[in-house]
């Protein structure tokens with residue numbers, strides 16, 4: 001996607017295209033629109049990262065709380081966002097054995113009780129075994145260390161979602 005195309009978008013278009021780069025946080029895209037013009041698509045990605053980094057602890061916790069559990073209720077109910085559904089499918093979470101699903105649910109609950117926000121990991125850079133292993137080890141982190149860990153994962157999710165948007169745009173202009 002040419003950055004000029006991004007710079008010419010109305011706020012409404014921009015939020016439609018980039019509104020779920022941070023899961024269920026279209027406000028972040030709406031805020032970033034004011035920072036146009038961007039000199040490159042990388043600058044837009046940096047904008048997302050800087051915005052997230054500039055938030056208070058409560059703001060960062062809020063971002064994590066907008067993420068659905070991995071292999072949780074929303075996956076079963078079919079109410080995940082398209083992006084999250086794809087990511088969880090990529091990590092094999094849509095076809096877990098009932099023993100693995102039970103284990104993941106138990107660990108997710110334990111984690112949430114411990115920190116007050118859900119466990120977040122970039123599912124596309126992981127798989128079922130690594131996710132279970134990370135849940136088991138990260139639950140032992142300190143509160144602030146774990147907040148930062150979750151936020152770094154959010155940034156990885158963002159980067160891959162932005163790449164998808166650019167790739168889709170590049171494909172559609174080739175047609």
Ligand SMILES: NC(=O)N[C@H]1NC(=O)NC1=O
Nearest residue numbers: 068084087120121122123
């Ligand atoms: N809880 C959690 O990590 N959720 C997410 N991770 C990811 O890659 N997509 C999500 O929705």
